[in-house]
Amino acid sequence: MFPAIPTDGQVILSQLKSLRAVDILVVSSVTWALLKLIRTTRRHLKSTKLRGPPNQSFVFGLGKILQATEDRGAVYEQWAREYGLVYMVPSALGGTRVVLCDPKAIAHFYARETYTYILSPLSRNLIETITGRGLLWSQGDSHKRQRKLLTPAFSNAAIRRLTAVFYDSAYKAKTAWDNILESSSDSSIIEVQSWMNHISLDTIGISGFSHDFGALDGKRSTVADVFASFGNVKLSPLALAFFLLGPIFPFLMKLPTSRVLLARKLSESMAQISEVLLARTRQEKEGDMNGRQEDKSIIGLLIKAETDDAELHLTQEEVLSQMRVLLLAGYETTSWALINLSQDLETQARLREELLQFSNTDPTYDQLNSSLPYLDAVVHEILRLHPPIPEITRIAAEDDVIPLSEPVQTASGKLVDHISVAKGAMITVPMRSINRSEAFWGADAKQFKPERWLDEAGITGKAKEVQGHRHLLTFVDGPRTCLGKGFALAETKAVLSVLIRNFAFELRDGPDTKVELARGVLPRPKIAGEAGYEVPLKYLSDSTSRREVGHLYLVIR
Numbered sequence: 272m273f274p275a276i277p278t279d280g281q282v283i284l285s286q287l288k289s290l291r292a293v294d295i296l297v298v299s300s301v302t303w304a305l306l307k308l309i310r311t312t313r314r315h316l317k318s319t320k321l322r323g324p325p326n327q328s329f330v331f332g333l334g335k336i337l338q339a340t341e342d343r344g345a346v347y348e349q350w351a352r353e354y355g356l357v358y359m360v361p362s363a364l365g366g367t368r369v370v371l372c373d374p375k376a377i378a379h380f381y382a383r384e385t386y387t388y389i390l391s392p393l394s395r396n397l398i399e400t401i402t403g404r405g406l407l408w409s410q411g412d413s414h415k416r417q418r419k420l421l422t423p424a425f426s427n428a429a430i431r432r433l434t435a436v437f438y439d440s441a442y443k444a445k446t447a448w449d450n451i452l453e454s455s456s457d458s459s460i461i462e463v464q465s466w467m468n469h470i471s472l473d474t475i476g477i478s479g480f481s482h483d484f485g486a487l488d489g490k491r492s493t494v495a496d497v498f499a500s501f502g503n504v505k506l507s508p509l510a511l512a513f514f515l516l517g518p519i520f521p522f523l524m525k526l527p528t529s530r531v532l533l534a535r536k537l538s539e540s541m542a543q544i545s546e547v548l549l550a551r552t553r554q555e556k557e558g559d560m561n562g563r564q565e566d567k568s569i570i571g572l573l574i575k576a577e578t579d580d581a582e583l584h585l586t587q588e589e590v591l592s593q594m595r596v597l598l599l600a601g602y603e604t605t606s607w608a609l610i611n612l613s614q615d616l617e618t619q620a621r622l623r624e625e626l627l628q629f630s631n632t633d634p635t636y637d638q639l640n641s642s643l644p645y646l647d648a649v650v651h652e653i654l655r656l657h658p659p660i661p662e663i664t665r666i667a668a669e670d671d672v673i674p675l676s677e678p679v680q681t682a683s684g685k686l687v688d689h690i691s692v693a694k695g696a697m698i699t700v701p702m703r704s705i706n707r708s709e710a711f712w713g714a715d716a717k718q719f720k721p722e723r724w725l726d727e728a729g730i731t732g733k734a735k736e737v738q739g740h741r742h743l744l745t746f747v748d749g750p751r752t753c754l755g756k757g758f759a760l761a762e763t764k765a766v767l768s769v770l771i772r773n774f775a776f777e778l779r780d781g782p783d784t785k786v787e788l789a790r791g792v793l794p795r796p797k798i799a800g801e802a803g804y805e806v807p808l809k810y811l812s813d814s815t816s817r818r819e820v821g822h823l824y825l826v827i828r
């Protein structure tokens with residue numbers, strides 16, 4: 272059969288149709304470009320022009336250079352030295368980002384988070400892909416409502432009750448390591464990072480959702496597998512270009528690069544688990560009104576909110592998203608501690624001494640908080656040096672004036688004690704850089720030195736001006752400050768106390784081994800010059816705890 276030959280009328284009609292489509296495309300593109308131009312011009316006119324590093328690429332700004340740098344924090348610090356505590360960095364297609372390193376400016380910024388300073392479309396896309404539309408994705412009143420609802424699950428009383436779960440996980444790891452040691456000859460391999468991830472996953476599973484993932488008992492879980500494989504996905508040049516241009520063309524971040532596909536897989540596997548857990552708990556609670564009213568666990572609060580008509584109602588999508596946020600947030604905090612302690616054996620010995628002298632039993636929640644000053648110092652020094660989220664960028668939703676703690680020179684050479692930012696401006700707070708800045712923390716800022724926390728009167732100058740948990744920006748500040756801060760601190764302390772009391776650690780190639788950052792979902796440690804994320808630690812025979820053991824190599828992948 273032959274295809275029908277179109278008549279003249281049909282040809283003209285189809286030409287008109289395609290013309291119309293082209294017209295629409297051209298008109299929309301011109302309107303989009305004009306609107307962009309008007310907004311950019313307004314932003315330029317209304318914002319204080321600051322000094323900053325020169326641009327090196329119109330298309331990517333300095334994004335490509337920053338992305339290729341191992342320690343962006345050090346680059347931000349260098350720029351702060353050259354241009355002052357607030358400066359402008361060129362971004363994609365002629366745009367700029369204002370970088371805030373000034374403590375007063377940062378406190379002002381955080382106090383206005385979720386209303387004046389909001390997530391960029393790029394961040395929202397990424398968050399939505401991984402966790403859906405829940406607490407992390409929300410802004411303004413919706414964020415306030417969701418946060419208010421979850422807060423009781425993270426009260427001191429709630430975490431005091433959960434401390435036993437933290438110890439259970441730590442002891443499961445200890446027993447498993449003991450078994451590995453007993454069944455091996457003189458050396459064995461343990462992947463530190465994955466063991467720490469297992470501890471975190473089992474802990475949040477039991478404490479948040481009354482579910483034992485069994486990761487510490489060797490059960491495989493898709494969430495853990497997908498999360499681990501994130502570390503091995505390298506950003507291809509195309510994916511990097513999409514990422515850098517994403518702030519201007521957010522749709523690029525939806526294109527199926529390997530990272531996006533993996534993010535979707537992680538999201539799906541977390542959603543599947545969350546749905547099963549929710550269904551099970553709903554069933555258990557059916558008809559048990561008393562239990563429903565009184566249950567302050569995370570899952571209990573979520574289910575109550577789903578059925579409540581009240582002010583704090585959550586949609587089903589929000590409930591599922593909250594669960595995904597928590598599965599992700601509870602991930603891995605302790606590997607860096609083991610590495611830093613293996614690079615500094617004196618500190619490790621001092622910590623062990625404090626723990627052994629304190630008592631043979633596990634410290635209670637209150638004792639972890641206030642009776643073990645050296646453990647507290649080590650944990651805060653780790654949090655200072657290795658914040659898992661190194662920087663955040665937000666968009667100004669309205670014009671604002673940001674006060675400064677000290678005057679800064681503008682591009683025209685004028686000294687100002689405040690800066691104006693216009694609606695649409697991009698603002699970055701480089702938390703890692705400020706946590707490690709020599710101008711803030713002194714000449715030894717890059718060193719692992721827990722002693723600095725023993726007398727907080729010793730924290731002076733600019734560091735003292737930083738608002739945030741113990742002058743750190745690791746948990747950020749303001750309405751989005753980490754909800755799980757108390758949980759994370761107690762869990763890290765409990766786990767470290769068990770591991771350090773029972774084992775001694777050394778790096779395979781000695782304490783001077785250079786460890787650097789590798790990028791997974793979050794920055795991870797890896798040995799400089801080696802493939803993958805392996806950081807082998809040597810587990811030593813430890814006379815202090817009167818144990819006779821062989822050598823155990825702990826590996827972080």
Ligand code: HEM
Nearest residue numbers: 406407600601604660745746747750751753754755758759
């Ligand atoms: C050392 C470990 C941790 C660090 C350094 C940390 C840090 C952070 C940071 C920087 C944010 C803000 C993210 C943003 O605004 O984009 C955040 C948010 C959050 N964290 Fe953590 N976190 C840790 C552990 C945990 C744990 C264990 C939990 C829960 C069990 C948790 C729950 C949350 C939640 C729910 C949010 C969202 C808060 C909101 O948007 O209002 N975090 N965390």
